[in-house]
Amino acid sequence: xxxxxxxxxxxxxxxxxxxxxxxxxxxxxxxxxxxxxxxxxxxxxxxxxxxxxxxxxxxxxxxxxxxxxxxxxxxxxxxxxxxxxxxxxxxxxxxxxxxxxxxxxxxxxxxxxxxxxxxxxxxxxxxxxxxxxxxxxxxxxxxxxxxxxxxxxxxxxxxxxxxxxxxxxxxxxxxxxxxxxxxxxxxxxxxxxxxxxxxxxxxxxxxxxxxxxxxxxxxxxxxxxxxxxxxxxxxxxxxxxxxxxxxxxxxxxxxxxxxxxxxxxxxxxxxxxxxxxxxxxxxxxxxxxxxxxxxxxxxxxxxxxxxxxxxxxxxxxxxxxxxxxxxxxxxxxxxxxxxxxxxxxxxxxxxxxxxxxxxxxxxxxxxxxxxxxxxxxxxxxxxxxxxxxxxxxxxxxxxxxxxxxxxxxxxxxxxxxxxxxxxxxxxxxxxxxxxxxxxxxxxxxxxxxxxxxxxxxxxxxxxxxxxxxxxxxxxxxxxxxxxxxxxxxxxxxxxxxxxxxx
Numbered sequence: 173x174x175x176x177x178x179x180x181x182x183x184x185x186x187x188x189x190x191x192x193x194x195x196x197x198x199x200x201x202x203x204x205x206x207x208x209x210x211x212x213x214x215x216x217x218x219x220x221x222x223x224x225x226x227x228x229x230x231x232x233x234x235x236x237x238x239x240x241x242x243x244x245x246x247x248x249x250x251x252x253x254x255x256x257x258x259x260x261x262x263x264x265x266x267x268x269x270x271x272x273x274x275x276x277x278x279x280x281x282x283x284x285x286x287x288x289x290x291x292x293x294x295x296x297x298x299x300x301x302x303x304x305x306x307x308x309x310x311x312x313x314x315x316x317x318x319x320x321x322x323x324x325x326x327x328x329x330x331x332x333x334x335x336x337x338x339x340x341x342x343x344x345x346x347x348x349x350x351x352x353x354x355x356x357x358x359x360x361x362x363x364x365x366x367x368x369x370x371x372x373x374x375x376x377x378x379x380x381x382x383x384x385x386x387x388x389x390x391x392x393x394x395x396x397x398x399x400x401x402x403x404x405x406x407x408x409x410x411x412x413x414x415x416x417x418x419x420x421x422x423x424x425x426x427x428x429x430x431x432x433x434x435x436x437x438x439x440x441x442x443x444x445x446x447x448x449x450x451x452x453x454x455x456x457x458x459x460x461x462x463x464x465x466x467x468x469x470x471x472x473x474x475x476x477x478x479x480x481x482x483x484x485x486x487x488x489x490x491x492x493x494x495x496x497x498x499x500x501x502x503x504x505x506x507x508x509x510x511x512x513x514x515x516x517x518x519x520x521x522x523x524x525x526x527x528x529x530x531x532x533x534x535x536x537x538x539x540x541x542x543x544x545x546x547x548x549x550x551x552x553x554x555x556x557x558x559x560x561x562x563x564x565x566x567x568x569x570x571x572x573x574x575x576x577x578x579x580x581x582x583x584x585x586x587x588x589x590x591x592x593x594x595x596x597x598x599x600x601x602x603x604x605x606x607x608x609x610x611x612x613x614x615x616x617x618x619x620x621x622x623x624x625x626x627x628x629x630x631x632x633x634x635x636x637x638x639x640x641x642x643x644x645x646x647x648x649x650x651x652x653x654x655x656x657x658x659x660x661x662x663x664x665x666x667x668x669x670x671x672x673x674x
Contacts, residue, residue, distance in 0.1 A: 196491070200484045204477050211469050219462050223437070226458040227424055230439040233376070234451040240372060241386060242445040245345065248286060248362050249329050249446075252347040255289060255360045259349055269305060277302035285368035287338045291349070292318060293358040312361075321348035321359050331388050331446060333405045334395070337363045343394050369395040381434055383452035389418060394447070403431060417450055418443055426455070508583040510560060511567035519582035519590060526578065526594045527639035530632065537639075538601030538630035540591035541646040542570065542608065545623045545658040547587035562622050563587060569611040573604060590646075598630035598663055605661040613659065623659035625650060 288303035296313020342363035391409025551559035616622035627650025649664035
C-alpha cells in the first residue's frame, strides 16, 4: 500500500532533515579544516622565520670568526711578504747579520700564538730565524710547505695542514722567495699555533652540538670545534657540502655531520678569504621552540576537533531524534489511528493531486468506495471492541490487496473505506474490488460472517470536471451494491450501474 501525497511530503521533510545534518557536518568539517589550514600556514611562516633567524645568527657568528681568523692571517701574510720583499734588495748582501736581522724582522707581526718567522734557502736549510741570530741547523726541504713553492711558482700564500712546527702543533703559512730572474730561492715561513683557534672558540657561546670548521680552499679542515683528530687535517674536498661551500661565496645548506650523523644547518659568510669558516647548528636545536609552539597549536587543534566532533555527533543525534519525532507526528496526522490506513484529510489531498495529474495526462482514475455490511447491528450485538476488530480486519484485507505506487487506501469515515487507483480502467478496478471483497469474505469465516459492499467507478477527467464526480459515481455504485443484497461489487458507468455478485 502506498500513500502518495503523504509519503512524498514525509520524504521531503526527511530529506530536509538529512540535508540539514549533512550541511551541519560539512560546515563543521570545513570550519575545522579552515582552522587547521590557518594554523598550518602560521606554523609554516613561523618555521620559515625561525630558520631565517637561525641562518642570520649563524651567518653573523661565521662572519665574526671569519673576520678574526682572516685578519690575523692577513697581518701575518703581510709580514711574510715584507720579508720576501726585503730579501730581494741587493743592498742587503753587504750588511752584517744583526743589521740584516733587524731590517727583515723588526716590523714583523708578533703575537702570543704566532711563531717566529723563518727563512729557508733553496736547499731547504734554515738560514734566518726571527727569534735568534744563531739558529740551530734545521732542514725542511721535504715539508709540504717547501715543496709546494718549489714545484709551483704560482702558489702565493700557502697554508699547510696542522703539523708539528717549532715545538707545537700549528698551521704553517709560507711565501716563495725568488731570484731576480724568477728562479726558486727558498721560502719564508711563519706559523699560527692551534691554541689560537682553541682560545677563539672558547670565547664563543656555543651549544654542545654546534660545530665550527675552518677549511682551506683545498678542502682541508685545519681546525674544528669540537676538536677531533679524525677530522682535523683531513681532505674533505669531495664532500658535497664542502664542494658547495667552496663554489659559492656565501650561503647555507642542510647536511649531516660526517662524524656524528646529526642533521644540521651549515652557514658560511665569505669563501673568498684564505680560510673559510663553516658554522653548523643542529636542526633540533634550531626548531626546538618552533616544535613546542607546533605541539601547543596541535594540541589546541586536537581539542577543537574533538569538541567539534562531539558537538557534531550530539547535534546529528538531536536532529535525527527530532526528525524521527516529527516524522512520527506527521505520520500520525495523516494516518487513521485505528486501522493504520490514510485518514480522510490526506485522502482528499491525494485524490486532488491524482485528479490534476490525470487531467494533464488524460488517463483514467478509479475509485473504490467500501462499506462494512450491517456494521451497526454487528456493533450492537458484539460491542464496540468487536466492531473495531472488524474494521481493522477489513483494513488489513484492503492493504493486502493494494500494492502499486500511487494507490491510496483510506478510512473514509465510520465503517466506510475508500481506495484510490490512478490509471486503472473500470474493469481492472472492479477486479481489485472483487479481490478485496473475497479476502474479507474469507477472513470473516471466523468472524460471524463479516462482509463488505464495494462501489467502483473509473473516469477520465475533463479539463473542468471536479473529482467529486468520481466520488459521487462510486457512492452511487456502493448504494446499488447494498440495494442488490450486499456482499458484492458494483461498477458505475455513465449510463447505469450493474451488480457483479461474487
